[in-house]
Amino acid sequence: MVAERSEIDLAPARPDRGSRAGATAASSARRRPKDRKVQIIRAAARAFSERGYYPVGVDEIAAEVGISGPALYRHFTNKYALLVAAAEEGARHLLNVAVAADDERLDPKGRLDRLIRAIGEHTIEIRREAGLYRWERRYLEPADRTRIKKIYDDLNNTLATPIAQLRPAAPPADVAMLAAGVLSAIASISAHRTALSSTKLLPLQHDMTWAILRAELPAAPAEPDTEPSVRGIPVTSKREQLLTEAIRIFGRQGYHEASIEEIGAAVGINASSVYRYFASKADLLAAAFYRTGDRLAIAITEALAEATSKQDAARRIADRYAKLSFAMPEIMPVYYAEFSNLPQAEQHKLRAIQRQNVLEWANLLDGDPVEARFRVHAAIGQVIDVGRLIRFDSRPAHVARVTALMDAVLLG
Numbered sequence: 001m002v003a004e005r006s007e008i009d010l011a012p013a014r015p016d017r018g019s020r021a022g023a024t025a026a027s028s029a030r031r032r033p034k035d036r037k038v039q040i041i042r043a044a045a046r047a048f049s050e051r052g053y054y055p056v057g058v059d060e061i062a063a064e065v066g067i068s069g070p071a072l073y074r075h076f077t078n079k080y081a082l083l084v085a086a087a088e089e090g091a092r093h094l095l096n097v098a099v100a101a102d103d104e105r106l107d108p109k110g111r112l113d114r115l116i117r118a119i120g121e122h123t124i125e126i127r128r129e130a131g132l133y134r135w136e137r138r139y140l141e142p143a144d145r146t147r148i149k150k151i152y153d154d155l156n157n158t159l160a161t162p163i164a165q166l167r168p169a170a171p172p173a174d175v176a177m178l179a180a181g182v183l184s185a186i187a188s189i190s191a192h193r194t195a196l197s198s199t200k201l202l203p204l205q206h207d208m209t210w211a212i213l214r215a216e217l218p219a220a221p222a223e224p225d226t227e228p229s230v231r232g233i234p235v236t237s238k239r240e241q242l243l244t245e246a247i248r249i250f251g252r253q254g255y256h257e258a259s260i261e262e263i264g265a266a267v268g269i270n271a272s273s274v275y276r277y278f279a280s281k282a283d284l285l286a287a288a289f290y291r292t293g294d295r296l297a298i299a300i301t302e303a304l305a306e307a308t309s310k311q312d313a314a315r316r317i318a319d320r321y322a323k324l325s326f327a328m329p330e331i332m333p334v335y336y337a338e339f340s341n342l343p344q345a346e347q348h349k350l351r352a353i354q355r356q357n358v359l360e361w362a363n364l365l366d367g368d369p370v371e372a373r374f375r376v377h378a379a380i381g382q383v384i385d386v387g388r389l390i391r392f393d394s395r396p397a398h399v400a401r402v403t404a405l406m407d408a409v410l411l412g
Helices: 021-031 036-051 058-065 069-073 079-101 108-125 132-139 142-166 172-191 198-214 238-253 260-266 281-306 310-327 331-341 344-362 369-389 396-411
Strands: none
Touching: 036 058, 036 079, 036 132, 058 069, 058 079, 079 108, 079 132, 079 142, 108 142, 108 172, 108 198, 132 142, 132 172, 132 238, 132 331, 142 172, 172 198, 172 369, 172 396, 198 369, 198 396, 238 260, 238 281, 238 331, 260 281, 281 310, 281 331, 281 344, 310 369, 310 396, 331 344, 331 369, 344 369, 369 396
16 A cells, blocks of 8 residues: 655756846856755755656756756756755754754653644645655665764654653653654655645644554564574465565665566576566566555455454554565555656556555544545554664564554544
């Protein structure tokens, strides 16, 4: 189950063609905004967030800002430099917002209220660009990724301090999980385009985040065994093996960096044999998304058949969704980062399937139906973001902890 995404429309560049080149250049230099670099960074963040890193061209970003490609290169040497700048600036700005809002003189609840509101308002303001680091971090070089991750660690710690004061009996692992859950619920609006005014969205974020902060988490499991037991029998179907390995490779290094030869080698066949099962790499990508949508539709149907109430059904779907996602965690970042690589016809079909799955789940929740969709997307976010925190450890105790956070945002 994944949320629908939209693409950004980029306006063509309109170069200024004055009759006197020297005078025009001087006039342009005088008129150049002092925040031009910030404009470029934000335009890049929006484009990379909504369409993925690879499909976006530097000239497109320049056109949106209203400058030429060569003019953009005066600020950034290449597209990768833009990615790093956009990811780092976004992280630093968010941390600065949190630090400015934090007030140690207040009690823990007052501190958290201020932090949640400030981070929520900022995220609403930059909604179209807020998903950049979440989905495109894998394209960062290790040193850049480590440096930017440190900024987000500082952000988590800013929240964790008052959470630990609010819940002094909670172990550090619980505090870290609650902080990650709060930030995930706020950031989940970047993964879809459902419209809701800020006058309604801010109270909804407040309600969801405080439901997380009040959640009772099941006990964390002990440290994993050095040699965990292996369960399950390998699938023998080459088609299924190709799907599984393609998702893993797409998730690890990105769709554009993956090759049919590499995917085939992962299951012991050559590239020409892969084409017996899938017509193209894009066909493999689409098949992975369809498979995920089908599995979730089945999980929803089974949950509805077993449930004794709407709330029980919503919880059962959350449990099944968490288990499905932890079994193949790569599929979520692949969807959000690579969806735009599918043909338009496939995108429309998949959006319809995913939208229907969201609505089926949201219809089980009380209250405003639009707000219910926001809650479902926030529950999905718990699986993605808290799952990353615990490295998608699929032991039942860990899955139960994530499911408890999903129940909190779904049911308040």
